[in-house]
Amino acid sequence: MNEDVETADAENPSAYxxxxxxxxxxxxxxxKGWTRFPLGDLLRKVERPAKLVDDETYQLVTAKRSRGGIVARETLSGNQIRTKTQFYVEAGDFLISNRQISHGACGIVPAILNRAVVSNEYTAFHTSDALDPRFLNTLSHSVYFQQTCFHSSVGVHVEKLVFRLENWLDWEFDIPPLQSETQTHDGADVLDQIGRGKIAHLFVSLHGDPSSKSNLNIRAGVDRIAALRPKALPALKISFFDAASAKVWG
Incomplete structure (x- = not known):
């Protein structure tokens, strides 16, 4: 991290x-059962250069901040695209905005945006056999992941940070066995389960250890509250909920 940014972090963290x-x-x-990897062992950079043709049409995409995902931007003909160095992205790529990753601009490219184009200000990745891309998408919502992105950036102003990819790939991450990853189905389901687990834990702390009857009450309460939660979830400390003992750990 840049020394000026570190100083600001220590003196006034609320400034961010x-x-x-x-x-x-x-x-x-x-x-137990998990493995610690440098991120560089889990991700492989993918580049598919796009040779723009003036009279052909291209779909542009953008990565939204706060883990808002990869979304369509605009459709332009080749002669309307100012930055001529463009790359194709494909469905399933994990895409980050090098300019905005400190702000959580990343996500999985959806099928509808397959073969869209991005400039060299974006980086696309495939995952190794040890990491399910859906789990990576979930992991990107964790506070730790976001902190590594910020501390792999340099600069004085938060809107002008320069992301150092090689530094970021040196950070270590704890990854569960692949079977556990694939059971998550997709990141949204996992985050919903995490949120429900935290809500259930709150119910248990208020009402005591659950009996069979109170378990039904807890589930009903969780469903009602979870339905009110916004779809855009804030950063989470990923934890796992044990419904039998009503404990949260992570």
Missing amino acids: PPSIQAGIPKLGLTP
Whole structure:
């Protein structure tokens, strides 16, 4: 991290917008059965140069801040695109905006945007066999992931940070066995389960250990509250809920 940014972080952490997680990234003990990897062992950069043709039409995309995903931007003909260095992205790519990744601008390219184009200000990745891309998408919602993005950036102003990809790939991450990853189905389902787990834990703390009857009450309460939660979830400390013992750990 740039020294000026570190000083600002220490003196006034509230100066950062909600899209940034400026805390120091710290891993605890690796959970049993999980493996700690440098991120560079899990991600492989993918480049598909696009040779623009003036009279052909191209779909542009953008990565929204705060983990808002990859969305359509505009459709332009080749002669309307100012930046001529463009790359194709494909469905399933994990795409980051190098300019905005500190603000959580990343996500999985959806099928509807297959073969859209991006400039060299974006980086697309495939995952290794040890990492399900859907789990990576979930992981990007964690505070730790976002902190590593911020601390791999340099600059004085939060809107003008320069992301250093090679530094970011040196950070270590704890990854569960692949079977556990694939059981998540997709990131949205996992985040919903996490949110429900935290809500259920709150119910249990208020009403005591659940009996069979109170379990039904807890589930009904969780469903009602979860339905009120916004779809755009804030940064989460990923935890896992044990419904039998009503404990949250992570």
